[in-house]
Amino acid sequence: MxxxxxxxxxxxxxxxxxxxxxxxxxxxxxxxxxxxxYPDATGKNPEIFSFKTGSYFLFLAYTKAxxxxxxxxxxxx
Amino acid sequence: MKPRFIILIIIILTSNMTAFAGSAKLFCVNLYSEDxxxxxxxxxxxxxxxxxxxxxxxxxxxxxxxxxxHIFYFKxxxxxxxxxxxxxxxxxxxxxVEADKTYCFVxxxxxxxxYYILAEKNDNNPKVCFLxxxxxxxxxMEISKEWNKNPAA
Numbered sequence: 579m580x581x582x583x584x585x586x587x588x589x590x591x592x593x594x595x596x597x598x599x600x601x602x603x604x605x606x607x608x609x610x611x612x613x614x615x616y617p618d619a620t621g622k623n624p625e626i627f628s629f630k631t632g633s634y635f636l637f638l639a640y641t642k643a644x645x646x647x648x649x650x651x652x653x654x655x
Numbered sequence: 656m657k658p659r660f661i662i663l664i665i666i667i668l669t670s671n672m673t674a675f676a677g678s679a680k681l682f683c684v685n686l687y688s689e690d691x692x693x694x695x696x697x698x699x700x701x702x703x704x705x706x707x708x709x710x711x712x713x714x715x716x717x718x719x720x721x722x723x724x725h726i727f728y729f730k731x732x733x734x735x736x737x738x739x740x741x742x743x744x745x746x747x748x749x750x751x752v753e754a755d756k757t758y759c760f761v762x763x764x765x766x767x768x769x770y771y772i773l774a775e776k777n778d779n780n781p782k783v784c785f786l787x788x789x790x791x792x793x794x795x796m797e798i799s800k801e802w803n804k805n806p807a808a
Contacts (some may be wrong), residue, residue, distance in 0.1 A: 582792065582796060583792050587761065587773070589774040595781055597800070598798045599800065601796070603794045609767065613704075640711045
């Protein structure tokens with residue numbers, strides 16, 4: 579998803595069942611070709627999430643106390 | 656005996672299918688910095704409610720067959736009385752709930768409320784929705800095996 583404005587929300591995008599990681603990039607990072615990823619327990623590699631058939635996820639970016647975060651929530655009914 | 660048995664099976668199958676196929680889906684995201692309570696619908700028959708939704712967290716999706724137009728009530732978890740959501744500060748905003756649609760309430764950083772209908776493909780593949788609750792535009796959000804290489808979404 580590109581150039582998502584503040585408070586911007588997308589439709590639910592359908593993906594093939596597989597294992598994926600979460601990445602995101604702010605404009606300042608884009609200039610330097612850098613990006614964030616949601617880390618695994620070691621903090622050194624991206625966490626791998628299992629996207630199973632019938633599941634729903636919310637990839638949420640937010641700012642708390644002037645620090646930006648992002649997290650993947652499983653919101654499957 | 657046999658035809659009756661077959662008819663019974665067909666009735667059971669079709670009743671189960673209609674119970675799930677036509678449901679609306681609802682969830683809520685709290686981007687406000689305090690715990691929130693909310694309720695869609697009246698006390699006598701609320702269709703969607705949650706007490707103590709933590710900041711920066713969503714609820715899980717709830718399926719409902721209670722279609723119609725409903726009032727959205729909300730309050731800080733520390734408050735005693737609910738307020739109704741209104742866009743004109745006088746009349747409650749009615750939230751339409753229809754079959755086969757997916758809805759999302761977003762309680763914003765400033766406490767504002769938005770009610771979205773989120774389209775989705777009618778397949779059983781996993782699905783992901785992106786929400787930017789940060790203070791600035793995000794250039795790119797991606798679900799993939801490796802950054803920027805054949806992203807899935």
